[in-house]
Amino acid sequence: MDINEFIQKLQAEFEDVPAGFLKPETKITDIEGWGSMHALIVIALIDTEYGVTLKGDELRKVQSVQELYNLIVQLKNNPQ
Amino acid sequence: MAFFSIDNVRIKGIAGAVPKEEVSNWNYTHISEQERKLLIKTTGVEKRRMVGNSGITTTDLCKAAAEKILRETNTLKDDIQILIFVSQTPDYFLPASSITLQNRLGLPKTCMAFDINLGCSGFVYGLSAISSLMSVGKMKKGLLLCGDISSAGPPEEDKSVFPLFGDGGTATLLEFDQTAATMHFSNQSDGAGYEAIIVREGGMRKPFTVDSFTLVEKEKGISRASRNLELNGMAVFNFSVTEVPKNITDFFMHTSTDPSSYDYFVMHQANLLMNETIRKKLKFPPEKIPYTLSKYGNTSSASIPLTIVSELSNKVTEDVSWLLSGFGVGLSWATVSLKTKGLICPEIIEL
Numbered sequence: 331m332d333i334n335e336f337i338q339k340l341q342a343e344f345e346d347v348p349a350g351f352l353k354p355e356t357k358i359t360d361i362e363g364w365g366s367m368h369a370l371i372v373i374a375l376i377d378t379e380y381g382v383t384l385k386g387d388e389l390r391k392v393q394s395v396q397e398l399y400n401l402i403v404q405l406k407n408n409p410q
Numbered sequence: 411m412a413f414f415s416i417d418n419v420r421i422k423g424i425a426g427a428v429p430k431e432e433v434s435n436w437n438y439t440h441i442s443e444q445e446r447k448l449l450i451k452t453t454g455v456e457k458r459r460m461v462g463n464s465g466i467t468t469t470d471l472c473k474a475a476a477e478k479i480l481r482e483t484n485t486l487k488d489d490i491q492i493l494i495f496v497s498q499t500p501d502y503f504l505p506a507s508s509i510t511l512q513n514r515l516g517l518p519k520t521c522m523a524f525d526i527n528l529g530c531s532g533f534v535y536g537l538s539a540i541s542s543l544m545s546v547g548k549m550k551k552g553l554l555l556c557g558d559i560s561s562a563g564p565p566e567e568d569k570s571v572f573p574l575f576g577d578g579g580t581a582t583l584l585e586f587d588q589t590a591a592t593m594h595f596s597n598q599s600d601g602a603g604y605e606a607i608i609v610r611e612g613g614m615r616k617p618f619t620v621d622s623f624t625l626v627e628k629e630k631g632i633s634r635a636s637r638n639l640e641l642n643g644m645a646v647f648n649f650s651v652t653e654v655p656k657n658i659t660d661f662f663m664h665t666s667t668d669p670s671s672y673d674y675f676v677m678h679q680a681n682l683l684m685n686e687t688i689r690k691k692l693k694f695p696p697e698k699i700p701y702t703l704s705k706y707g708n709t710s711s712a713s714i715p716l717t718i719v720s721e722l723s724n725k726v727t728e729d730v731s732w733l734l735s736g737f738g739v740g741l742s743w744a745t746v747s748l749k750t751k752g753l754i755c756p757e758i759i760e761l
Contacts, residue, residue: 346444366570367448370647374687383652386644 331380333399339379340395343371354396372398382406412597413664418548419541420590423754425479426580426719427471428459428706430760435573440566441631449573454682454703458576460561466761468497469507469514471579471712472555474759476515479553479581482756487516491549493523494540496532496556496711498739500525511555529607530678530738531597532556532711534746537582537734538595544586554582558710560639563609565625567633571641574681576707580715583754591749596661598653603741606645611636643681646738650684654737654745655691661745669694671731672747674722678736679703679713711736716758723755 337352347361361368369389377383382405392398434457435450450456461467472495480487493515495508508523517523522543528535533556540554557579564571611622622637634640654677662668669675675694677685682703689699700721702713709716714734718726730750737743 363442363444363448365445365448366643367445367452369644370452370681370683373644373647374651374683377651377687378690383648385648 331403333396336399336402337395339375340372343375344368352395354394354399356395357393358395358398359393376402380406412595414538414595416538416541416545416593416595418586418588418590419544419584419593420587421748421750421753422583422585423479423483423756424580424582424715424719425475425482425756425759426578426712426716427474427478427759427761428576428578428716429461429464429466429471431460431462431464432457433460438573440572441569445569449569452681452683453574454701455574455707456704458561458707459578461559461577466559467501468499468557468559468577468579469495469501469511471559471577471761472557472581473511473514473579474761475579475581476511476553476555478756478759479583479754483583483754485551485583488518489551490517490521490553491547492540492543492552493517493521494526494536494552494554495523496526496528496536496554497558498527498529498710499558499560499562508555528740528742529558529710530680530708530713531736531740531742531744533714534595534734534736534744535597535742536711537593537746538597538744540584541593544584548586550586552584554584556580556582556711556715558712560708560710563638565634565638567625568638569631570643571634571639574641574708576709578706578709578712578716580712580719582715593746593748594661594665595744595746596657596664597744598657598742600653600741603645603649606642606649606741607639607739609637609639647681647684649741650680650737651687651691653741653743654688654735657743658692658733658735658745661747665747667747669698672698672733673731674698674700675733675735676700676714676717678738679706679708679717680738681708719755719758723757726750726753726755728752
């Protein structure tokens, strides 16, 4: 897995997000209309694609796409 | 983990009833159009049936379904020896609604009746309770009535609850039959998550006060009173996509089965994204998973039987192998495998 692949997968989930908007430094809460539904979509995506189930608090603590990606890698390598 | 098996009991038929009044989430103007689109896409809930101001209660829906299934299966009322009513929206604090239903359905006084207070896991839990008693007691026939009118409480101002729930009542007829295939159950609970779905006030721990009815804004788009149902969507989501696949994976090991062993896997109708995540984790093919979320929303303990009646009524005349799983409020979750033969599923009734 790499971050570009992750960004592509995120992009595919949000049809309203313009292509190229998501970059490693993008704040995920800057996605237009960001709310609890978006959070569920992100958690479901990460669960299905990477086998990691993020908690709501864990997602709230990360800011950028890069931080979210790092968290996935970390949890994948050190399952709780 | 509570694994157990029950012999000699078979599901003979299932009927369902919903209120006539249909509401569409496309008309839910408390949220923006963009939010609405995302809500419907994520939850899968487009339309729901609501009792509204009709005065219809859960027992009315279950009674109609019970009368229908008794008629369609030519069952003598005197043969019904047990009735269990599973609901979190009963008619009264007391007496138990099951007992009033014994009388209203014209069932004999020899029929035992009691309520079970469970929601989303209620159908499977109720099935385990009624089948156990029928098997041990060699009871001829039994009625499992499951339903809720969850729409009756939540205010329109709470976007985290209001658009999700629909009302419905179901009746499942069971019979003692020594040729019935064994039912296998795995029932679980985790009270540490009791606040994930909760009505905080109105019980004995926190009786009603005047303030129980006052709407308070919790966050943007979410206003509720403390007598209303409160739902922590993220916590429920996390619980469901973690515990349900774990429960079923263990169930597969215990019963030496896998997704190919079942014709249909019917899940509690909670939320499309959540159910699909569970489906993918368990590697079930989509064609084995029926949904009624778009038609009826989350109907609590009615959702599994209502989905069977709504989506599969013409496909169950032969032998069918089922995996059924309910999960939610409690937290409580349960899975059952069973087989039916010529299951009778009359059309859904509208009240």
